[in-house]
Amino acid sequence: ETGVTQSPTHLIKTRGQQVTLRCSSQSGHNTVSWYQQALGQGPQFIFQYYREEENGRGNFPPRFSGLQFPNYSSELNVNALELDDSALYLCASSLSPDRGHGYTFGSGTRLTVV
């Protein structure tokens, strides 16, 4: 059973550019969520997808958008990058988070905006 894989592991982009981060969920998991984690802080919830539909969103502007595909893999897109977007972006998947099944996290993508 494979876990959650994210790509790329590291990325450097210029302010104003757009970026797409990718995530492959753990096999059988139909729920995926994305988080932004600044150094020394807890993960901040960006949004969650369940069976290709967004069913939860945190306090992030619309330039943060996402997709979940039929195979439950997912993308996070960020437009008009700002310096403050520099962070670790984590993807997590779960089978039934509302029934107590925990999220399995990927190792993240370290995004640096210069």
Place this chain on the structure above:
Amino acid sequence: GQSLEQPSEVTAVEGAIVQINCTYQTSGFYGLSWYQQHDGGAPTFLSYNGLDGLEETGRFSSFLSRSDSYGYLLLQELQMKDSASYFCAVKNYGQNFVFGPGTRLSVLP
């Protein structure tokens, strides 16, 4: 608003018992979870409390009191490898998953 509070740092010696507290204020509540994150690593799921009471998983136990909006993670027989950051997290009615700021646990020999 929504907020979770945890102590920022806790230090203990090998073999000891440590308790990490978490208080929360959220719009709706679906349960309290705990995650461990080693430096440079991904958060890993430790436990979930949907109902009041104690849940035990090996050396780790977690407790929830919904009336007090309070929970804790209890780590017994501490080992050096337990040195990590520990996060409590709550899911609210908007399907938002809110993490606490994290508690950095240092286990000393």
